Amino acid sequence: MQLFYHPDLSPELAAGGSYPVTLSDAESLHATKALRIRNGDAIVLTDGKGYFYNGIIEHADSRATLVMVDSASKDERPYSPSLTLAIAPTKNPDRIEWLVEKITELGVANIILIRCEHSEKDRLNLDRLNRLLVAxxxxxxxxxxxxxxxxxAFTELMNEPLPEQRFIAWCETGNEEHIKNLLKPGKDTVILIGPEGDFSSEEVNLAMRNGFTPVSLGNFRLRTETAGxxxxxxxxxxxx
Amino acid sequence: MQLFYHPDLSPELAAGGSYPVTLSDAESLHATKALRIRNGDAIVLTDGKGYFYNGIIEHADSRATLVMVDSASKDERPYSPSLTLAIAPTKNPDRIEWLVEKITELGVANIILIRCEHSEKDRLNLDRLNRLLVAxxxxxxxxxxxxxxxxxAFTELMNEPLPEQRFIAWCETGNEEHIKNLLKPGKDTVILIGPEGDFSSEEVNLAMRNGFTPVSLGNFRLRTETAGxxxxxxxxxxxx
Structure with a gap:
């Protein structure tokens, strides 16, 4: 089954009876050219906020396909607690792009791309990353x-509201506990992963003062994106 | 620290005193151009079989760098038991290439690319995959x-010597146990991951007759490479 995405759907609107939405350019093109949908076809959509919707193609058009949406149902599958991954983007944008794709498939609530003292200049294209998230x-x-x-910025992140269970991946001393011995299930969590040049000790100290526990991810050196x-x-x- | 690879190193040879090896074209080029090594520099090599070696650059050359190898040490870090991942390659070779790279970083002993009933034609380049493994x-x-x-071939795989703990990722009935409830630590293991069109029921039955247990990897649909x-x-x- 092919799922469609529209950010403006809502269960309240669907409860009021059938209503029309227009698929984006990209979704319309994909629907008509790759999937060859036709007027009258039934499709399933999501709002990206935990609901699925049934819809009927009213007017298939490669640039603006019109869909009549007529019912909403909550996704009742057991989702994990909320995970925030705060990670320094890699120099090579391909690596962060695939990371974003994979962790969306695996399950993550928030992705924060952070700028650290040892970060290299990156070429982030947030629009492209958001398209990959949707796909x-x-x-x-x-x-x-x-x-x-x-x-x-790393310092700015420390002032953001973050979940209570907080870890920073850091293996400087070699005495850090493995994350598997510390992470408690059932709790919203934030995990920080540093840049290729690692966190600075000032950053680690600042994180520790903000309730982060340094943890190891194992005995082997991992690339930034593999650690994430x-x-x-x-x-x-x-x-x- | 940059590690070098040479498949013909051995601890027995190193025990007999300093002896010469020639780095491959690719390793020589990387050593001289990217890392700018020079005659007399100390390097560390591995044989890919669990040993590290100390060496001294005898003659830096972008096509055939000569190294004098003088001592071997066993890698004493705790490696996991042996994991064999048998997986149907994706249609898109990029996806299997990054999988191979990532699981090498994460730790895997054997990778077997299998041909299933529902496999699409693939364009496997084993030389390229082997180069990615080394890197x-x-x-x-x-x-x-x-x-x-x-x-x-899937049927051929069933006749190969495989570890005793055997799982096949398969979510047809929805009643399969999650792998986390069945996989016992400390045991050599083989895990089978099917193609985009999934295993056929004949394949699943054959696997079960050969001691494989069907397991789920969670509530969400994963791409082949993400499942791996x-x-x-x-x-x-x-x-x-």
Whole structure:
């Protein structure tokens, strides 16, 4: 089943009876050219906020397909608690792009791209990353679109409202506990992953003063994006 | 630290005193151009079989760098038990390439690319995949190179010697147990991941007759390569 996305759907509107929405350019093109939908076809949509909707194609058009939406249902599958991954983007944008795609499939609520003392200049294209998020949500038949924030300074992040269970991946001393011994299931969590040049000790100290516990992700050196992926996978397995 | 790879190193040879090896074209080019090594520089090499070696550059050359190898040490870090991932390659070769890279960083002993009833035609380039394996092993500072076998028919795989703990990822009935409830730590394991069109029921039955247990990887649809990644990550976390 192919899922469609429209950010303006709402269960309240659907409860009031059938109403029309227009699919975006990209969704319309995909629907008409790749999937060859026709007037009268039934489709399923999501709002990216936890609901699925039934719809009927009213007017198939490669630039603006009109859909009549007529009922909403809550996605009742057991989602994990909310995970926030705050990660320093890699120099190579491909690596952060695939990370964003994979962790959306695996399950993540918030992705925050952070700027650290040892960050390299990055070439972030947030629009492109958001398109990848939508595609990965649809592909994995999920109804929750992760929220993406870009280019937040590390010090600024410390002032944001963050979940209570807080970890920073850092292996400087070699005595850090493995995250598997510390992460408690059932709790909203934030995990910080540093840049290729790692966090500075000032950053680690600041994080610790803000309630973050330094943790190891294992005995082997991982690339930034692999560390992010491992943290997200582990969180979801522990909570599934 | 940058690690070098040479498949013909051995601790027995190193025990007999300093002896010469020639780095491959690709390693020589990288050493001289990117890392700018010079005669007399000390380097560390691995044989991909669990040993590290100290070496001294005898003659830096962009096509054939000569190294004098003078001592071997066993990699004493706790490696996980042996994991064999048997997976149907994706239609898009990029996706299997990054999978191979990531699982080498995360830890896997054997990668078997399988041909299933519902497999699409693939364009596997085993040489390229092997080069990616070597690069990922070096990048993650590991000393064990995963063994890669390509294009094994599913039925043929069933006749291969495989570890005793055997799982097949399959979610047809919805009643399969989650792998986290069944996988026992400390045991060599094989996990099968099917193609985009999933395993056929004949394949699942054949696997079950050969001691495989069907397992779920969670409530959400995962792409083939994401499922492979999740299985490998989970195995390593459980065993770390």
């Amino acid at each position: 990965a949500m649809k592909q994995s038949n999920r109804s929750m679109l992760p929220a993406l924030q870009g280019n937040i 992926l491992m943290a997200v996978t582990f969180f979801n397995v522990i909570n599934s | 990922a092993m070096k990048q993650s500072n590991r000393s064990m190179l995963p063994a890669l076998q390509g294009n094994i 990644l999740m299985a490998v990550t989970f195995f390593n976390v459980i065993n770390s």
